[in-house]
Amino acid sequence: MSEEQVPVESAALSADGDLGDLIAQHPDAFTAVETTNDGVQVATVAADQLFTVARTVKKMGYPLLSLISAYDTPKGGPVGVLYAFVKLAETPAEFGELRLRVVLPKTDEDGNELPRVTQSLCDLYAAAGWHEREMWDLYGITFEGNPDHRRIFLPEGWKGHPGLKDDKEPEQFVALRDGEDIVLSTNEEGSW
Amino acid sequence: MSTAASMGIPPTFDQQAQLRRVGRDGDRQLMELNMGPQHPSTHGVLRLKLLLDGEIVRDVEPVIGYLHRGSEKLAEDMQWVKFIPLTDRMDYISAMHNNHGYVLAVEELLGGADEQVVSERAEYIRVYALEMSRLCNHLFWMGTFFLDLGAITPLFYALREREEILGFMEELCGARLTFNYMRFGGVKYDLPQDPTYLDRVDAFLEAMPAQIAKYQRLLKKNDIIVGRLTGTGPLTREQALDWGITGPMLRATGVAHDLRKSAPYSVYDKLNFDVPTATQSDCYGRLQLRWAEMSESLKILKQVTKKLRGDLDGLHLNPNWAGGKVLRVKAKGEAYSRIEHPKGEYGIHVIGDGKMQPSRVHVKAPSFSNLQALPVMARGQKIADLIATLGSIDIVLGDVDR
Numbered sequence: 063m064s065e066e067q068v069p070v071e072s073a074a075l076s077a078d079g080d081l082g083d084l085i086a087q088h089p090d091a092f093t094a095v096e097t098t099n100d101g102v103q104v105a106t107v108a109a110d111q112l113f114t115v116a117r118t119v120k121k122m123g124y125p126l127l128s129l130i131s132a133y134d135t136p137k138g139g140p141v142g143v144l145y146a147f148v149k150l151a152e153t154p155a156e157f158g159e160l161r162l163r164v165v166l167p168k169t170d171e172d173g174n175e176l177p178r179v180t181q182s183l184c185d186l187y188a189a190a191g192w193h194e195r196e197m198w199d200l201y202g203i204t205f206e207g208n209p210d211h212r213r214i215f216l217p218e219g220w221k222g223h224p225g226l227k228d229d230k231e232p233e234q235f236v237a238l239r240d241g242e243d244i245v246l247s248t249n250e251e252g253s254w
Numbered sequence: 255m256s257t258a259a260s261m262g263i264p265p266t267f268d269q270q271a272q273l274r275r276v277g278r279d280g281d282r283q284l285m286e287l288n289m290g291p292q293h294p295s296t297h298g299v300l301r302l303k304l305l306l307d308g309e310i311v312r313d314v315e316p317v318i319g320y321l322h323r324g325s326e327k328l329a330e331d332m333q334w335v336k337f338i339p340l341t342d343r344m345d346y347i348s349a350m351h352n353n354h355g356y357v358l359a360v361e362e363l364l365g366g367a368d369e370q371v372v373s374e375r376a377e378y379i380r381v382y383a384l385e386m387s388r389l390c391n392h393l394f395w396m397g398t399f400f401l402d403l404g405a406i407t408p409l410f411y412a413l414r415e416r417e418e419i420l421g422f423m424e425e426l427c428g429a430r431l432t433f434n435y436m437r438f439g440g441v442k443y444d445l446p447q448d449p450t451y452l453d454r455v456d457a458f459l460e461a462m463p464a465q466i467a468k469y470q471r472l473l474k475k476n477d478i479i480v481g482r483l484t485g486t487g488p489l490t491r492e493q494a495l496d497w498g499i500t501g502p503m504l505r506a507t508g509v510a511h512d513l514r515k516s517a518p519y520s521v522y523d524k525l526n527f528d529v530p531t532a533t534q535s536d537c538y539g540r541l542q543l544r545w546a547e548m549s550e551s552l553k554i555l556k557q558v559t560k561k562l563r564g565d566l567d568g569l570h571l572n573p574n575w576a577g578g579k580v581l582r583v584k585a586k587g588e589a590y591s592r593i594e595h596p597k598g599e600y601g602i603h604v605i606g607d608g609k610m611q612p613s614r615v616h617v618k619a620p621s622f623s624n625l626q627a628l629p630v631m632a633r634g635q636k637i638a639d640l641i642a643t644l645g646s647i648d649i650v651l652g653d654v655d656r
Contacts, residue, residue, distance in 0.1 A: 098587060098588045098589055098590070099362060099363045099364070099365055099587035099588060099589045100362035100363070100589040100590065100591065102590070104588075125495040125496075126495060126498055126500070127498050128498070128592065128599060128601060128618065129590065129601055129603060129616075129618050131590075131603040131614075131616040131618070132616075133603075133605055133613070133614040133616070134614070135607070135613070136607065136613070144588075144590070144603060146590060146601075148599075150495075150509055150511045151511060151515075151516035151517075152510050152511070152512075152515060152516060152529065153515065153516060154515075154516060154517065154518060154523075156516065157516040157517050159517075161590070187496065187498065188496045188497050188498075188626075188627075189496065189497050189498025189499075189623060189626065190498075191626060192622065192623075192626045193623075196622075200326075200327075213319075214318065214319060215318070215319035215322040215655060216319065216322070217319075224324065224327060225326070225327060
C-alpha cells in the first residue's frame with residue numbers, strides 16, 4: 063500500500079472513542095468497522111495483525127479479556143472470531159468496552175480451501191488460553207502461539223469440529239482415554 | 255487408525271512429554287495423581303491431574319468436558335425463545351441469571367423499538383428474582399465450601415435459608431432450580447396472587463441479617479477456619495486480571511468492578527447499593543466478601559419489594575413484544591450482552607441471520623474463565639488446600655462445560 067492511500071483508507075474507517083484511536087494507530091490493520099445491534103462498534107482486523115493491535119488495546123487500559131467467540135456463517139461463508147476487551151470501572155463513565163473481529167474465509171476465489179489461522183493472545187492475556195482451545199475444538203480455528211493447543215471439551219482424537227455449519231454427524235467411535243491415538247474404528251459408511 | 259497429525263491437530267503440545275515429567279526431581283520423588291472425574295469435592299465431573307511432591311502440589315491441570323452437552327449447537331435448531339430452558343441447565347445453581355443474560359442479549363439484538371419495551375414493573379420483578387437468586391447462590395456456595403473443608407454443620411444452616419428462598423421462587427414461577435422464568439419483554443408470571451407474598455418475603459429479608467450474623471459468629475473467628483483459609487489459594491490483582499477472572503474472585507483482590515454499577519442493566523442504576531471488596535485475596539477474603547455481597551443483595555431486595563408494593567407502570571410481560579409472535583420472531587444482526595452473575599461476568603453473544611432460529615449463541619461462562627486460573631492459585635500449596643481453593647472459586651460444571 064502506498065503512502066498516499068493510507069489516509070484515504072483510515073478516513074473511510076472512522077470510529078468513536080478508543081476504537082478510533084486504535085484505528086489511527088494501526089491504519090493498515092483494519093478492513094471494516096460496523097455497529098452491532100446493541101450499539102457497539104466492532105472493527106474487523108486482519109488476522110496477521112491481531113497480536114500487534116491487541117497489544118495496543120492492552121496499553122490503552124483494557125486489562126480484561128472478556129470474550130473470544132467464534133462463529134460460522136451458512137452456505138460456505140467465512141468463519142469469524144469476536145473479541146471483547148473491558149476496562150475496569152466503578153462508574154458507568156469509566157467503563158469501556160472494545161470489540162475486534164477476525165474474519166477467516168474458508169476458500170479463496172478459486173474454491174481452494176484456506177487454512178483458518180489467526181494469532182493467539184496468550185502472551186498478552188493468559189485468559190485467552192482456554193477460550194482459544196474451545197474455539198479450536200468447536201470451530202477448527204488454529205491460534206498460532208497458543209502453548210497448549212489441544213481440544214478442551216471433546217476427546218482428543220475426535221474428528222471434525224462440530225460448531226461448523228457443515229460438520230456431519232461423527233462417523234467414529236472415540237474412547238475416553240487421553241494421550242493415545244484413540245480413534246478405535248472409523249467407518250466411512252457411517253455404521254459402526 | 256488416525257493420528258493426531260493426520261487429523262490436522264497442530265503438534266504444539268506434547269501431552270505425553272508433560273506427563274513424563276513425573277519421576278525424580280533431584281532427590282525428590284514426584285508423583286502424579288488423578289483427582290476425579292468422580293471426586294466428591296469437584297462439584298460434578300471435573301478431573302484434576304496433579305503433580306505432587308509429597309503433599310505439595312507442583313502442578314495441576316483441570317481436565318473438563320465431561321458434561322459438555324453442546325447446548326450452543328442445540329440452540330441453532332430451535333426458535334429463539336426455546337433456548338431459555340437450556341440456559342437453566344448450564345449453571346443450575348443460579349439459573350435466573352442465565353435466563354436473564356440470554357433474554358437481555360436477544361432484546362438487544364432486536365433493538366429498542368417501542369413495541370420491544372420492557373415495563374418498569376417487569377424490570378423490578380426481574381431484579382427481585384435475580385437478587386434472590388444471588389443470595390441463593392452464595393448460600394449454597396457457603397454450605398458446599400465448608401462441606402469441602404469437612405465442616406458439615408454450615409451446610410444445614412445455609413440450606414435452611416436457601417430452602418425458604420426456593421419456596422418463594424416456586425411460588426413465583428413454579429420451579430425450584432430450573433426456573434425458565436425470564437421472557438423477551440418481561441417475565442413469564444406476575445407476582446403470586448397471594449396478598450401475603452410480599453409480607454412473607456419482607457419478613458424473610460428482615461430475618462436474614464441475623465442469620466448472616468449467626469454464620470459469622472460460627473465461622474468468622476473460628477480458629478480452625480481462620481487458620482485453614484488464611485493464605486490459602488492466594489491470587490494477586492495482576493494475576494486475576496491476566497487470567498480474566500471476574501466477579502467475587504476479582505473483587506476479593508480489591509478491584510471494585512461490578513457490572514451492576516459500571517455498566518448498569520435493568521433498573522440497577524435506580525437502586526442504592528455498594529460494591530464490597532475484600533482486604534485479603536485468599537479463601538478467607540473470598541468468604542468475607544460473599545457475606546458482604548449477601549448483605550448488599552438484601553439491601554437491594556428491600557428497595558425492590560418496597561417498589562413492587564407501589565404503583566409500577568406496565569404489565570409483567572409486554573404482550574406486544576415482537577408483534578406478539580414470540581415463537582415466530584426473526585432476528586438479524588449481532589449482539590453481546592454481559593451481566594454480573596453471582597460467579598462473575600456472564601456474557602451471551604448472539605447472531606441471527608434473519609431466520610427463526612439463532613445462527614450462533616455463545617455463552618461466556620464465568621465458571622469456565624475462573625476455573626482456568628486454578629493452577630496459578632494452587633501451585634506450591636498443599637493438596638488439602640487445593641480442595642479449599644477449588645471450592646472458593648465457586649464453579650458449577652454445567653456452566654464450565656455447557
